Amino acid sequence: MGRISKRLWLLVVISFSSAVNAEWVQRTEAIMGTEVAVELWADTGAGGEQAIEAVMVEMRRIDALMSPYKESSELARLNKLAADKPVNVSTELFSLIEKALWYSRISDGAFDITFASAGQLYDYRAGQRPDEKTLQQAAALIDFNGVLLDQKNVTVSFSHPGMRIDLGGIAKGHAVDRGIAILQQQGIQAAVVSAGGDSRMLGDRGDRPWVIGIKHPRAANEQAVKIPLSNTALSTSGDYERFYIEDGVRYHHILDPRSGKSVEAIQSVSILAPLAVDSDALSTTVFVLGIEKGLALVNRLPGIDAIIIDGSGKLHYSKELLMSGGE
Ligand code: ADP
Ligand code: MG
DSSP: OHHHHHHHHHHHHHHHHHHHHOEEEEEEEEETTEEEEEEEEESSHHHHHHHHHHHHHHHHHHHHHHOSSOTTSHHHHHHHHTTTSOEEOOHHHHHHHHHHHHHHHHTTTSSOGGGHHHHTTOBTTTTBOOOHHHHHHHHTTOOGGGEEEETTTTEEEESSTTOOOOOTTTHHHHHHHHHHHHHHHTTOOSEEEEETTEEEEESOBTTBOEEEEEEOTTSTTOEEEEEEESSOEEEEEETTSSEEEETTEEEESOEETTTTEEOOSEEEEEEEESSHHHHHHHHHHHHHHOHHHHHHHHHHSTTOEEEEEETTSOEEEOHHHHHTTOO
């Protein structure tokens, strides 16, 4: 009797002390041209810090691989050589390009990583865009069918010179998924990893879901909607992230592949999906497709939901959110 209670007592002490040491740990860092944030629940503060560092290391690795701005990146090398010959790439880059092309096919070309053929001519920070003629010539080079993949040799080539790809609409989601995978390997059960507008939640925030806000597209520090979420990815694409306004026209970073010009009519698109790579690609895709076609696509895809804020600030929900009382 006495022995049992002693053991029990010991158990209580152990579980109590681990609960005392366990804590929420968080950090943000500027990577991939945006703010990367990790928040997690860890058994010890030191363990949590170390897990966050592992995620940041992974984000920096992906940035070094896929940044269009870094001359030394695998993506920059591909852009330089692929019109001349098939270029060997890592399986990671190959798979992501493959996924991007899948989104091009199911969206009838609304999502197109070759948008960069024209996209590279814009500098939103400097308020610069190409003249009409230059833009037309560049837009003629946009065509995802010109990205040729060789599965067997893991190579990529471009069908014509001048073509360029940019994974800005999908790479951050991939990076967020990699971050979550690393935390899971380390036994973390509650976390949120985000890179700019792409986030993914693992587990809950303690005894309640994570509450994630969707930014108000026209009021910098306000939120348009707040949603409770667990074990989900959420990505938002907005016309307010990278833009400048000239003569009343908003020039922003989401381009219609047919014209090479900024897509009008929508202020933001948020997508819910199990994986961030999908929510990321789809938020850009639906932004380009517009409300009607965009919601039709989302309603066709199982496990995917959308919240769209239209040009006048009105909210539109996908079928399942409406049924679950999202409004
Ligand atoms: P961010 O998180 O950078 O705001 P989004 O998910 O909103 O990114 O996607 C915008 C980015 O996607 C652009 O900065 C650009 O890199 C890329 N992009 C723009 N237009 C397209 C398009 N039609 N198809 C694929 N990618 C695009
Ligand atoms: Mg996106």
